[in-house]
Amino acid sequence: MMELFISAFITLFVVIDPPGCAPIYAGLTKGASAAQARSMAIRASAIATVILLIFALFGEDLLGALHIQLDSFRIAGGLMLFFIAFEMVFEKRTQRREERAEKVAATPEVEDVSVFPMAMPMLAGPGAIAAIMLLMNEADDFEESLVVLGALGAVLLITAAALVAARPLIRLLGDRVEAVITRLLGVLLAALAAQYVIDGLKGSFGI
Secondary structure: OHHHHHHHHHHHHHHHOHHHHHHHHHHHOOOOOHHHHHHHHHHHHHHHHHHHHHHHHHHHHHHHHOOOOHHHHHHHHHHHHHHHHHHHHOOHHHHHHHHHHHHHHHOOOOOOOHHHHHHHHHHOOHHHHHHHHHHHHHOOOHHHHHHHHHHHHHHHHHHHHHHHOHHHHHHHHHHHHHHHHHHHHHHHHHHHHHHHHHHHHHHHHOO
């Protein structure tokens, strides 16, 4: 169980990427008071939790309704996660997120960034949705499903804490440390993504 928790935690932590979201959130909430920024951080994390829980619990039924085989989703999800890992290693993901955040910040009278772009697509984006669905499918019974959901809850709690502490956190870590952490996590995610693709191919071709 501990191995499953660690595997699920690392996968979700890398995909949701709290250290990467924190500086962007700090930039989006520059004009907000500390209380407003804290409120939006908690709200964004809560909304992302609801979105990911829906896909964790009902994602397989949705695939069934669309006549998509689980092994096909494993391959597609693995490729998607690998693309995210590639962007993380070469710092494309951070750049893209910053550009998206700048567009939102440039829009006049933007008061609340908790739903867009923070909750979706930054926290509960396609990669996170694919990851939680794949992890829930790997769970063999109800107890293992609870372990995966526990890992999701732990990651989202850390994410909420990172967003709340975004401003002092950025001053503490600095841009260089953040870049190193992001690249290391990207390499790890690439390996996990490759494993998903391998498992999907094995299931599809009966290897």
